[in-house]
Amino acid sequence: MGTTFIVTLYAPDSLTAQRAYKAVSARMDTLNQIMSDYLDGSELNLLSETSGQGRWVHVSPTLFDVLMKAKTIARQSGGRYDPTIGPLSQLWRRAVRQRTRGEFAFPDANQRRKARRAVSWRYIELDPGSQSVRLRKSGMRLDLGGIGQGFAIDEAQKVLHQHGIYVFLLDIGGDILVGDPPPTQPEGWRIGLPKGSHADAGHARAEADSVIYLKNAAITTSGDTERHLDINGRRYSHIMNPKTGLGLRHFVQATVQAPTGTYADALTKVFSVARPGQRKRLQRTFPEARVWIREKKG
Numbered sequence: 001m002g003t004t005f006i007v008t009l010y011a012p013d014s015l016t017a018q019r020a021y022k023a024v025s026a027r028m029d030t031l032n033q034i035m036s037d038y039l040d041g042s043e044l045n046l047l048s049e050t051s052g053q054g055r056w057v058h059v060s061p062t063l064f065d066v067l068m069k070a071k072t073i074a075r076q077s078g079g080r081y082d083p084t085i086g087p088l089s090q091l092w093r094r095a096v097r098q099r100t101r102g103e104f105a106f107p108d109a110n111q112r113r114k115a116r117r118a119v120s121w122r123y124i125e126l127d128p129g130s131q132s133v134r135l136r137k138s139g140m141r142l143d144l145g146g147i148g149q150g151f152a153i154d155e156a157q158k159v160l161h162q163h164g165i166y167v168f169l170l171d172i173g174g175d176i177l178v179g180d181p182p183p184t185q186p187e188g189w190r191i192g193l194p195k196g197s198h199a200d201a202g203h204a205r206a207e208a209d210s211v212i213y214l215k216n217a218a219i220t221t222s223g224d225t226e227r228h229l230d231i232n233g234r235r236y237s238h239i240m241n242p243k244t245g246l247g248l249r250h251f252v253q254a255t256v257q258a259p260t261g262t263y264a265d266a267l268t269k270v271f272s273v274a275r276p277g278q279r280k281r282l283q284r285t286f287p288e289a290r291v292w293i294r295e296k297k298g
Contacts, residue, residue: 001032001148003173009160010167010182020163024156028172031155034062035148037086037141044142048086051118052138056127064131066144066151067124069262073147074121076285077270082242084123086141087115089240112246119242150220150265153177157261170261177218177261188213193292194221194253218261222254222268241273257290267291 007024011017036042043063050057059067070083091107118139125134135142144151153170157177160168169189170177178189193210212219222239240246254271258264267289274282276295283291 001028001036001152001173002038003149005152005156005170005172007156008169008171009165011163011165016163016165020160020165023159023163024170027155027159028152031062031148031152034060035066035144035151037089037143037145044144047133048135048141051135051140054134054136056130056132056134058130058132061131062155064126064128064133066147066262067133067142068126068128069151070144070147070266071121071124071126073263073266073270077266077282079121079242080270080273080282081146081266082119082121083142083144083147084119084121084140085146085240085242086143087118087139088112088242089143089145090141091115092240116242146269147262147266149173149175150218150261150263153218153261175218175220175261175265176214177264178214179216181213181215185213188215191219193255194294212257214257217257217259218264219255219257220261220264220268221256222265222272239269239272251294251296253294255292258286259288263289 005024005028007021009017009020011020032042033039034043037044037048039045043060047057047059047063067083070081074082091111118137118141120137123135123137123140124142125136127133149172153172153175154177156170156172157168157179160166160170160179166180167182168179176191178191181188191212191214193212239252252272254268256264256267256271258267263286267286270282270286271279271291271293279291279293283289
């Protein structure tokens, strides 16, 4: 997934710890082969190649599961998160590669309009009975970048539970999921929040030192502190609004605590894209989420 993962765990002995870690590592390799949109032969990309053909494609239980979750969150969020954003992602990746060669051309309105025609979670059809997927629109390309790391830590937790391990911290590229608290810290795992974070909708508030204690929950931060494009004096975040086909034009950093990594990961994009007035309504849609927003316009 283009990042690293860290497993911190408490086990009764070193042999159990090593076995659990190796099993988690193997599961991460499998998930990468299934969900990556960078690997030509990944199951996700092979599925994307069938878009517009009108046929149902039987997929693995893992891919069906993550697509089901992705479509559910897309529907609940009104499309602010969308797993079909691939045509737009590809457009901007190509532009970034051109920029590194000194050939940068800003994707024009016609290019963005053409890409957006193939973007909508409604174009994904899922049949649980046959565990099959149909991509209705020609030119569709699935992109699980906004949910994949969160889904991966949820899957890693399942592996640890299978090995009898319940005291752990999983970190995949900043997406964090923790289990029971460590024995020396019964209040929970000590997690640092990004500097300057504050609660949205009055639902949560970071402590003065930007630290919270977490147990049996996930937390993720998404922002463009390092990943953004500066073009002709304008800033474009790597966080893209599926409705406009453009990266966000102002700095916004969202931190979300949720029961699962899948929801925490996806909801950082949802709350980043949403306007301030919409966030309160979304908070009611996702009542188990605890949200911090840091934002600067202009």
